[in-house]
Amino acid sequence: MQNAVEGACAEAGSRDLVVSGDGSWQKRGFSNHNGVAAVISSSDVPKVLDIERLSKRCTVCDGAKNMIINFKYYYRQAIVRNKTNLDDMVKAVWAIYKHKSSTNSDPYHEWCSSAYCGFWKALEKNENLSRVLNGSTQNPNESYHSVLWSMAPKSRSSSGTIIDFCVALSVIVYNDGYQSLLPLFESLLGSSGTFTSSIFQRLDQQRTSTEARTKSKSARNSMDSLLSNINKTHDEADDSYMPGAY
Structure with missing residues (x-):
């Protein structure tokens, strides 16, 4: 998108x-939770x-509520199990x-027990230890929406993570075509393959021809409308023949 800007x-x-800016829901109806809003340049291309992907549902908030409930349980267990020893x-x-505040880069598990702490449980597994034995206008908006929802169909429910993934891919395809996905495939898979490259090239050609037909049809309709207005104006101004006047 930086290149597009x-x-x-x-x-x-x-x-x-x-x-031009417009939003679209992931599913039809009023029960959907995920939507996408896009801003598109009003240029020739x-x-x-x-x-931006927006959602009525906050998984972080739901997780925080469950975390508070778990905290209450863990706090009670800490008191009950050590009621005779203050330290x-x-x-x-x-x-x-x-x-709970530990991360992979900053672990704080020195006071945890291997009975419940996944960090210590993982370290105790033989397979994990063996790994380290020897040292990874609205028309453009509607056009973009059609690309996006072809990847995440409105008839199928999808999570916010899937929508984010589809949004990223659809922006790449809409801005630079299917062949712009090849470097992404190569970085993820090591290579893209001849057939993949050929299919993406064909998809781009189909997309280009479809856009050309659409623009041609729109231009013809505009020209027909213009000629119709010109003829109508000419007929109204032409008084060379008036019924009943001669």
Whole structure:
């Protein structure tokens, strides 16, 4: 999208761009939770400049509620199991906080027990130890929506993570074509393959021809409408023949 913004600014000769914005729900009806809003440049070749996935459901909030419930349970267990030893009780309570605030880069499991801590359980497994034995306008918007929802059909429910993945792929395809996915495939899989490259090239050709037909049809309709208005104006202005006048 950064390349799309730079290209739009270069084409317009200014950073004050005319854009179109529109949103779309992932599924039909009012029960859907996921939607996408896109801002697209109003240029000869529209490009997606910005994209945002929004949701009525907050998985982080739901997870936080469950975490609070778990904290209450763990806190009670720490008190019950160490009710005769204040030092062990304090240590067990702090172990809850340290365990939950730990990350892969900053682990704080020194007070945890291998009975419940997945960090220590993983370290105790032979297969894990063996690994280290010897040292990874709206028309452009609607056009973009059609690309996006072809990857995440409205008839099928999808999670927010899947929508994010489809949004990223659809922006790449819409802005630069299917062949722009080849470097991504190569970085993930090591190579893209001859058949994959051939199919992506064919998809881009089909997309280009479809757009050309659509623009040609739109141009013909505009020309027909213009000629119709011209003929209508000419007929109204032409008084060479008036019924009943002669």
